[in-house]
Amino acid sequence: MMKKQKNTTDRATKEREILNAAKLAFEETTGLCIKILEVEPTGKIQPDAVLQINAPEGKPKKFYAGVKGFITNATLGHAAEQIRRFKKPGILVTRHVTPPMAERLKGLNLAFIDTAGNAYINDPPLFVYITGRKKKDIPEAGRIARAFRPTGLKVVFALLCLPELVKAPYRDIAKAANVALGTVGWVMYDLKQLNFLVDRGKHGRKLINVDKLLDTWIHAYARELRPKLYIGRYDATREKWWEKTDWQKTGTFLGGEPAAARLTAYLKPETITVYGPEEINKFLLKNHLIKNPQGKVEIYKTFWRFDYPWNYKELAPPLLIYADLIATADDRNIETARIIYDQYIDRFIEKH
């Protein structure tokens, strides 16, 4: 119930933002004036807003607006149809209309304005047709930076684990982080914006405020990425199985508590955290693990594609072990996490 309410509000806010931005952009590029008469009017026909365009000559003209965040060739026809259903002079208000889309809309004789200042209105004596203006990025306050969304977190993780990587070409970074090339650009942009990265041109890039970045990553990881990696929970049928199995052969890694146990001998693991490939069946069979939502073995998908340069090849990189421990919010685990931080993480912060 609460959720539904919130979503409705979010959508309304978003529509308002688009509407206002489009109004301003239109006024700037055309010199004409738009008045927003109503937002989300109730009644038989349901446009998202009603607005009025004041031309210098001729009388003001009302338009019934359909606000759409995002228009593609596929959704354009549907939007046009919705607006026609108003049975009134309609106008599409959206974030951005590309030139080919503008042509199509013109072909449909569907008026539009967008937040970049593109517009088409053919309503004599009023005629406006502006295309080719690029979309300006909307610095949405409150939105989570892409650097801390699931794929962005993979990139940041790789950068944090491998201090030298930040200087490498985007292609190499993409490979290590196991993301598409395009993603790296976004993340770099965000990190610069958020003051986590400086680009000194030919002198290469450098991470700054690494401790803060690390902290941000750990929290965002638990919230954004970890849930997406979850494969399942299992019961072990044999004691100490995880101390005996050959991790490297199966492409799996120990994380969280058991990894910490190996590193510190300070902890007797309760939950066994494992990172492995999506196709986990072989591993399950080999180790006699049985599906059980309450089981002590939790398996997640491996998301990194680089070798962490240390001697514990069967373990996930220390930053991940640390994040796993912190996420459990268990006193003893947090204590252990601190030890791992001092021994394995603190020192590589200095290398950045």
Add this chain to the structure above:
DNA sequence: GACCCTATCGGGTTGATGGG
């Protein structure tokens, strides 16, 4: 009201483009 199904949304990837 609970469930399913479809249309929509936007995050993420691809591929073209153009600069160094």
Add this chain to the structure above:
DNA sequence: CCCATCAACCCGATAGGGTC
């Protein structure tokens, strides 16, 4: 020629509408 950037495209997640 190598590399980054940008817009177009794709597809998984999900809201919202329809049905029982």
